[in-house]
Amino acid sequence: MGCDCGVPPGEVVVVVMLSLLVIAIIAVNIVVQRKVHKLEMQDTFLVRQHSSFQIQSITKQIRSLLSSAQVRPEKPNRTTVFVMPKVFPSFAAPSKSKSVNDWEIKNRDIKLMEKVASGSFGDVYRGEWCGIQVAIKKPSKNIPEEFFAKFLEEVEVMTKLHHPNIVMFLGACIEEDKLAIVLEYLDRGCLFDFLRDPESEKVLSYRTILKFAVDIARGMKYLHQRCGIIQRDLKSRNLLLDNSLNVKLCDFGLSRALANENKNTMTACGTPYWTAPEIICGDAYNEKADVYSFAIVLWELITRDEPYDGRPGLEIAYQVAQDGIRPALPKFCPDKYLTLMTSCWDEKPDARPSFTELLDRLHDMAKAEKF
Ligand SMILES: Nc1ncnc2c1ncn2[C@@H]1O[C@H](COP(=O)(O)OP(=O)(O)OP(=O)(O)O)[C@@H](O)[C@H]1O
Numbered sequence: 001m002g003c004d005c006g007v008p009p010g011e012v013v014v015v016v017m018l019s020l021l022v023i024a025i026i027a028v029n030i031v032v033q034r035k036v037h038k039l040e041m042q043d044t045f046l047v048r049q050h051s052s053f054q055i056q057s058i059t060k061q062i063r064s065l066l067s068s069a070q071v072r073p074e075k076p077n078r079t080t081v082f083v084m085p086k087v088f089p090s091f092a093a094p095s096k097s098k099s100v101n102d103w104e105i106k107n108r109d110i111k112l113m114e115k116v117a118s119g120s121f122g123d124v125y126r127g128e129w130c131g132i133q134v135a136i137k138k139p140s141k142n143i144p145e146e147f148f149a150k151f152l153e154e155v156e157v158m159t160k161l162h163h164p165n166i167v168m169f170l171g172a173c174i175e176e177d178k179l180a181i182v183l184e185y186l187d188r189g190c191l192f193d194f195l196r197d198p199e200s201e202k203v204l205s206y207r208t209i210l211k212f213a214v215d216i217a218r219g220m221k222y223l224h225q226r227c228g229i230i231q232r233d234l235k236s237r238n239l240l241l242d243n244s245l246n247v248k249l250c251d252f253g254l255s256r257a258l259a260n261e262n263k264n265t266m267t268a269c270g271t272p273y274w275t276a277p278e279i280i281c282g283d284a285y286n287e288k289a290d291v292y293s294f295a296i297v298l299w300e301l302i303t304r305d306e307p308y309d310g311r312p313g314l315e316i317a318y319q320v321a322q323d324g325i326r327p328a329l330p331k332f333c334p335d336k337y338l339t340l341m342t343s344c345w346d347e348k349p350d351a352r353p354s355f356t357e358l359l360d361r362l363h364d365m366a367k368a369e370k371f
Pocket residue numbers: 116117118119120121122124135137167183184185186187189190237238240250251253
């Protein structure tokens with residue numbers, strides 16, 4: 001058998017066989033590749049299925065941790081790694097209807113203890129609030145109608161003050177007929193009483209006097225420079241001492257904004273011994289009126305006495321304004337202190353140093369004395 005193209009029949013058979021072999025190899029290759037792909041697809045699916053399982057299980061664990069933290073917060077699970085803080089519902093959604101001001105304290109939350117002092121505002125009590133000792137300032141029972149506005153004015157001033165030498169305002173009760181100002185409690189009371197305590201003699205060296213003066217000047221500098229406030233009633237009864245003998249300013253009932261400087265006539269004035277002549281005369285005054293009061297406090301610190309021997313306030317006010325009298329200069333006092341004091345009570349407000357200048361002078365004095 002042959003082919004008429006002239007190719008020998010044996011060679012035709014070889015070519016056909018080779019062709020069949022090539023086709024078979026290609027076919028086998030295709031089948032193998034398909035199988036591999038199928039396996040790979042299955043593998044991927046398995047991996048995906050596995051990770052999806054893991055995520056589901058982690059989510060489940062987190063959910064159970066969350067629910068255990070929220071439902072039973074009082075019994076914390078020691079093996080729990082993930083703890084959600086419990087949020088008090090009242091904090092999470094503050095209700096404006098409960099309290100208009102964030103500084104408002106409800107009367108039911110304060111505990112009144114013994115009376116520690118009485119002032120023109122009313123009585124001051126030691127008390128408790130939120131587990132701490134506090135001072136509670138309560139106005140007298142028969143308060144005039146316009147008093148509420150004055151009370152709010154003092155509260156408004158106090159909410160803005162944040163300084164280590166200013167007594168810390170904690171809040172106020174504004175329920176009708178139950179007004180009160182809540183302050184940090186200062187154990188050593190006011191400077192006026194401290195100076196009259198025989199115990200204070202032991203600690204009242206010039207070093208301590210300078211420290212007290214620096215504390216007061218720091219608080220006053222903050223009021224004038226940072227807050228634009230004139231204290232107007234700086235005196236030893238309005239200076240409080242803590243257990244470490246740090247001095248803090250209190251009582252902002254008469255404080256006024258510096259911005260109204262030119263309108264500040266004697267609509268209200270502090271205590272005559274400490275009041276600057278320009279305020280007594282009803283003239284315009286500025287923050288230097290507080291520097292005058294500081295001079296009288298410095299005199300008190302040095303003498304531990306009452307200015308003008310406790311003579312009637314009105315008589316003193318008249319003589320300060322009319323005759324320019326000042327407390328008698330102590331004979332035993334170093335010149336530096338006398339110069340400082342007399343420059344602070346100068347008749348002319350402009351000649352008095354500012355509290356910034358005063359602080360520099362006090363620091364220089366402390367350095368010179370090697371305190
Ligand atoms: N935070 C406080 N901690 C301890 N004692 C205080 C505190 N606040 C006031 N006091 C005491 O109460 C006295 C009167 O306080 P404060 O000056 O604030 O009231 P006031 O009625 O305005 O007095 P005044 O008008 O006579 O100056 C102080 O001199 C001091 O003895």
